[in-house]
């Protein structure tokens with residue numbers, strides 16, 4: 001899977017292309033070869049005959065285990081360094097060897113990273129530390145210009161810097177780590193939630209805690225304050241929300257699809273239902289329920305992530321066009337009119353653990 005940025009956008013653009021091609025073929029009798037030569041400018045970005053400069057391609061790697069909006073923010077910043085972002089997702093074996101088994105397997109971590117709207121390509125089974133051989137591959141095969149990492153030191157168990165080679169080659173750039181969240185924090189919140197409900201700590205919780213509360217800070221998986229089970233306080237700013245938002249409003253004639261939910265601990269099942277929902281129209285509006293609404297319907301210990309955090313995770317998803325930060329439980333007539341909603345996709349009740357096998361049945365289109 002060299003490129004996974006092919007879901008929705010290329011789908012609709014190829015449909016558009018097909019339509020253009022059909023019309024072109026009928027009206028002007030353009031031959032297939034001519035259409036192929038003119039129709040796919042993105043296939044030749046490295047064509048030096050054109051005036052257009054080759055895009056700057058940047059690489060960032062990570063484990064992306066239990067992915068959260070902090071990872072997304074790092075990817076957003078990395079993308080800002082260049083024109084195209086290629087992300088290496090570390091293999092299960094490499095994570096296991098360096099810090100213990102990951103919670104989410106590679107295919108799921110790949111899916112989550114591919115769904116982030118700032119990611120252009122994903123490379124599976126990336127090494128934990130960039131080797132000479134892999135670095136050559138990045139430069140020669142993937143045409144990478146710069147290797148990006150956060151400003152936290154990434155020291156291997158043997159004391160070496162994981163990015164030493166890239167730095168030596170003069171192809172290293174740094175971004176700031178700003179988001180006040182880490183997987184350690186999230187696991188801490190989950191443990192608090194479990195502990196409040198049950199006194200006996202199961203072994204799986206203990207091992208989760210061990211993995212995320214020990215270890216060295218690297219690869220965007222921990223690095224938050226490591227003081228045991230501790231709840232972080234994320235302070236949302238309007239700037240961050242703007243940075244995560246799409247600038248485009250719905251086009252005048254677009255079919256607006258609405259879906260609502262808690263989207264707590266944003267995962268691969270959420271990504272899949274958002275992808276399907278987006279496919280039903282031209283613009284996907286996602287209503288995120290308030291913390292109070294989620295608690296009232298799912299129990300006092302939910303949600304784990306607060307409204308703003310959940311909104312950022314959903315906004316980072318490439319299938320989402322806009323979110324309502326604090327949507328009501330019921331879709332009102334007023335909302336339908338205000339947002340010109342054509343279709344309400346009902347995914348709310350199927351958000352729990354059995355979500356992934358049930359969502360297909362839930363993807364109905366009630367006439368509201």
Ligand SMILES: *[C@@H]1O[C@H](CO)[C@@H](O)[C@H](O)[C@H]1NC(C)=O
Pocket residue numbers: 251252253254255256340341342
């Ligand atoms: C509302 O949505 C419909 C499609 O469902 C579209 O035809 C119409 O132009 C939209 N109205 C406005 C004011 O955008």
